[in-house]
Amino acid sequence: MRRTIAALTMAAALMTGGCATAPAADAPALASAPAAQPPADAGLNRLVQAVNIPYEEFTLDNGLRVVVHEDRKAPVVAVSVWYNVGSKDEPKGKTGFAHLFEHLMFNGSENAPGDYFEPLREIGATDFNGTTWFDRTNYFQTVPTPALERALFLESDRMGHLLGAVTQEKLTNQIGVVQNEKRQGDNQPFGLVEYAQLEALMPEGHPYHHSTIGSMADLDSASLEDVKQWFRDKYGPNNAVLVLAGDVSASEARPLVQKYFGDIPRGPVNTPAAAPVPTLAAPKAETMKDRVAFTRLYRNWTVPGMTDPEYVPLDVGAAVLGGLASSRLDNELVRKDQTAVRVSASVQPFQRLSLFEVQADVKPGVDPNVVAQRVDAIIADLVANGPTQDEVRRVVMRDLSSRIQGLEQVGGFGGKATALAEGELYADDAGFYKKQLAAYATVTPDSVKAALQKWLNRPVYALTVVPGERDAYEEAAASKGAASQRPRYYREPQPGEQPMAPLPFVEGRPLPQVGSIPNLDFPDVQRATLSNGVKVTYAQRTSVPVTRVALEFDAGIAADPAAKLGTQSLMLNLLEEGTTSRNSIQIAEEQERLGASINPGASLDRTGVTLTALSANLAPSLALMGDIVKNPAFDPAEVERIRAQQLAGIAAEMTQPQGLALRALPPLLYGAAHPYGKPFTGTGDPAAVKAVTRDELFAFHRAWIRPDNAEIFAVSDLPLATLLPLLEGQFGNWAPAPAVKGVKNFAAVPPAPKQRIVLIDRPQSPQSLILAGEVLPLKGTDDILVLDSANEILGGNFLSRINMDLRETKGWSYGAWSLIQMIENRMPFIVQAPVQADKTGPAVAAIIDHVKNFTGSKGVTPAELQRVVNGNTRELAGNFETSAAVLSALRSNALFNRPDDYYETLASRYQGMTQQALDDAARKVIDPSKLVWVIVGDAAKVRPQLTSLGIPVEVVPAQPRQ
Incomplete structure (x- = not known):
């Protein structure tokens, strides 16, 4: 948590x-893995090193x-x-x-x-x-x-x-x-x-x-x-x-x-409680009802913990089963049978034991029992016969590539500090990560099969979650047993063991001063142009042997056809599902063998395909990326399969508080005719997705995914002189289709703001999600640094007024915030606050008061200004520690028409800010009376709380009436 x-x-x-x-020892050069063959053991060992x-x-x-x-x-x-x-x-x-x-x-x-x-x-x-x-x-x-x-x-x-x-x-x-x-x-x-x-x-x-x-x-x-x-x-x-x-x-x-x-005294030694891996006496099956869009099947076993020698082969087995993009469950249930819209299998590691879990989301309209039988048969086949050598090596290559990429970050949730700390804490060995990676590199199909047979032949826990009214859910059910009771595995204090004696309070223990922090030295930006005119923006980072490439198109959710919302998402989701020379399985397997990751995606303003690759494998990785982007097949069978998945995804959004809110707010703010007046999820309208034809997918691709609408951004340890010929070879001779190039039309004017509350009725919600917004008279190409800094104080970070009040003072929320959403054209100001259901009305009132006060008589204080200036100037180096962050900055600078040295100028600009400037920026554009509210919650509980606000309330169902 x-x-x-x-x-x-x-x-x-x-x-x-x-x-x-x-x-x-210095890291040796990486071995290049052939595109069509699994890497040799020597290559894997060199990657481990x-x-x-x-x-x-x-x-x-x-x-x-x-x-x-x-x-x-x-x-x-x-x-x-x-x-x-x-x-x-x-x-x-x-x-x-x-x-x-x-x-x-x-x-x-x-x-x-x-x-x-x-x-x-x-x-x-x-x-x-x-x-x-x-x-x-x-x-x-x-x-x-x-x-x-x-x-x-x-x-x-x-x-x-x-x-x-x-x-x-x-x-x-x-x-x-x-x-x-x-x-x-x-x-x-x-x-x-x-x-x-x-x-x-x-x-x-x-x-x-x-x-x-x-x-x-x-x-x-x-x-x-x-x-x-x-x-x-x-x-x-x-x-x-x-x-x-x-x-x-x-x-x-x-x-x-x-x-x-050094002066902190010792305390008791917390020897972790004994926790044997339990085995069910017999298979156990249960069914749970929940407000979900489709049936989900679970299969669970307890297995050994993360330091046990059998953990690695079990983890590899789970990836072969449902962790790879080309996994057994994916290939059989999602691609071949098309009876499931999503599958997965993984091992969640803990110190004393782990959880082996299989999931399958049943395609709506399919009998869950049929899918359950197929899931069990696929598991049984893998357990009986084990994986192939190629499957094992694909898993290992993927995991090693991911670990190499993670070496770029020193901290955070998954950087080098985490790897060292986990080893020291769980295995008494900070270098345990190295031993575990060596175990991955030497794992064999036989060792995977042996581990699966030992642990998955035990009784299974099978849980089925079906759509329906959630079973009675009591938030504060009585505790099971007295507080003084101990679990039978609880470690009692050892004889003579004393609790830690805290040091006495020493008044005035001085807070160390912070030394001088140098300004950010952003990587030098270089530019080039391919033969067909595609611009290349590049920066070099040499800390890890990894290359990141973003092929970006001026499209985005804003380019989605208003009459066929979801066309772009469907087109993007199909890019990796087959080209004129590769099918979806071949594409997935080739990425895994290369240790590469290719991801199509879209923001409101841009559509892109990104590649993350080991630099030693860059040439074949770029060749695969080029084929995916330029030569989609849109195979009719794949179109129908991905269409069904997208429809299931939309149905899932309509059961999620966040999904419901993000679908409802944009058309209220911008109007349906505006390019931004579309669900921010980008998945589209279900009726439109059902009707999109294959020809329309080709037409969208020809109009928007084309070289005269493209720009390339890259960050690599390789110099531009090495990278550029590879980019030229894949994209330099790419000619635009004869179709007319797509152009977005922002002529539509957002409707005049009409303050109101749209309450989306989601029964049995113990919490309400509050989302409010207004369209600002600003574009992303405007300089909003001062306004954004003001918003930090209002709701833009943990210490903001809104969050500190709703979370830290009142305890009504786990976190509340506001943001100026940076997009190319008319930007919105948005507030979001999930709050406990019985405090929904008071929370809305509190947010309104904060916005009114901040834009009125209670503007920025000297302490708040200093916190923003100090924090934003001193965090710059940490913000750009990784090549992924640098790549994102290159793309943002291009989108918002910023100079290459933009981030290097920020420190001095922050230091020149004044209270008055921040106050003026907020008061000029943020108007609490223009906020449009979307609340997702249990209307029976929430509606009565809203009457005193003096804002019109409209109640709508979470699901459209049939």
Whole structure:
């Protein structure tokens, strides 16, 4: 469960104070994999060797384990603290405590009072968050190098100086926030499935029997002393791992870590509870009703944990079954039988065990029993006969390529710090990632078959979720058992073991100063032009041997034909489903063998096809991309298959709060005749999708997907002189079709704003989704930096007025925000707030008050201005750490007609901002009386709350009446 910031995934034991160094060999060149053959074992081994995160580690006298990885590519450091405690360590009657405590850890410590995000924002932290899961709780941020000492102070203060800052008021508030996080998850289609799975698969008292989010009743019963004792028992330094990755060496890090963490006393050792892999006594089948668009089938088994030798072959087996784009289930059920619209299989890893899961979404109109029999037969065949060598190698190549790409980021949810921390915490080996990758490279079809036969021949849990009125759902059902009861696997305190004694409060413990942070040095931008006039914009990044290419067309959702909404989406979804020389399976398999990823997609303004490829395999990857873009077959059988999938996707959107809101708001803001007056999901209108012909798909492709409507953006470790001939070979001789080039018409004027509330009735919703918007008199080519900075204060980030009120003060929401949506033409101002159902009306009133006050007499304060200036200037280096971020910036600069040095000028522009300038920018264009509201919720509960607002209310059903 992650604590989300607003607007829209493992050395031997060391002697105390000792130091060990992991191997730090240079990464060898990558082997090129032939397009038509699986890579040789030698090639896979060379790829494994290329995945290298050299590190040093040491342990403080108090038991804190520290791992340091030096990476000087950018002036940033990832600071990641992982605690050896998760929801599996919770006693019965106290479920959700680990996650609740994670929230409290963000509410300030004794020497850093106030919300923890405040000082993080001030120092320009990026990728900052905290998460709780079954096995661990972690806190992480990437900070500019001169702010490292400040980050270490903050992390150490909440490790050693927290309890004096934990109050009943904070606890009560965060209980409300966590309960709204639970409501937000429960409110989604299939949102109750995890509870059923854990209940069925794990025996009563097993540490993994309950979900990390916990129960409403247990959260309600949490006392101040409960959470303080949780801290004393679980948050000692000897129960934690600190990883520093980035612009720092071990010799630089050690004195800083000693300075800030060295005086924190040891606590109890949290030895993870014993958690054997349970086996059902007999197969178990259950059916659940939910407000869903189609039937979904689940097959689940418990299997060994992530450090077990059998985990890797099981993970490979799951990918062969339903993880690859060319998986067995995809090929048989989605492509061949066309009885399912989506399938998947995966292993969700935990420390003590893992969950092997298969899913199949039944095509509407198909008998679920027929699909269930086919799913079981396909699983049984793989278990009996195992995968082929080619299937195994495709899985491994895909995973190795993904890991190589991940090496570019030092922090965040999946960077190098995460790989080192997981290994240290779960395997007592920061280099465990290397051993696991070696296991992938050497896995064989026989080892996969043996693991599948051992674990999937056990009784299965089969869950079927069918459309219907959701079964009775009680938010705060009574807790099962007294709070004092312990699960039978609970580890009792050891004799003589004492809780951690928190350090006494030392008033005035000084907050370290932040050193001078240099301005961003954005990569140099180079340009070229292909023979046919296609422009190429390029920047070089050499940290990983990866190339990213975006072939972009001036189209987007705005180009979707008003009479046939969904045409573009259907066309894009078909590009990878067959060309004049390759079928869909061949395209999927070739990407997997190359370790490449090709993705068609669209924003409101642009349509694009992106390629991410290992640079050693760039030539064949580009050849595949070129074939997909230029030579679609739109095979009639594939058209019908993808059409059915898109229709199922639209039906699913109409069961989701977010999908319903994003479909409803745009035509209310822009009018149906405007290019932006279309569902922002881009999936279109179901009646229109049913009627689109193959000829119309070809016509759309000829009009919009053409070289005289295209531009290429690329970021690579290869120099432009090497990349350009490859681009020229694929796209330089591409001639436009004789059809007339498509042109978007923005002449239509959005309707005059008419304040109203459209309440979409979605019964049984424990939470309401509030979405409001108005069209601004601004275009994306206008300079809106000052306005966007003003919006940050109103609702644009975690510390904004709207979020801090609805979430941190009132506890009505898990997160609320506002944004100026950057698009090429008329931009909207949008507010979004999911809130508990009984606070819908008051939440709307609170949002209106915030917007009125902000654009009226309560404008920007000096403190708010300084926070925006400091945060936005200091975060620039962290924002452009990866080649993906640089590629996105190149594309944005082109779309909004910005100069190449745009991002390098931002620091000085932020520093020149004034309160008056921000106030003027907001007051000029944001008018709360012009907001149009869409609310998705249970009308019977919500409608009465809206009467006092003085805004007309129209109630409409979530599903169109038949």
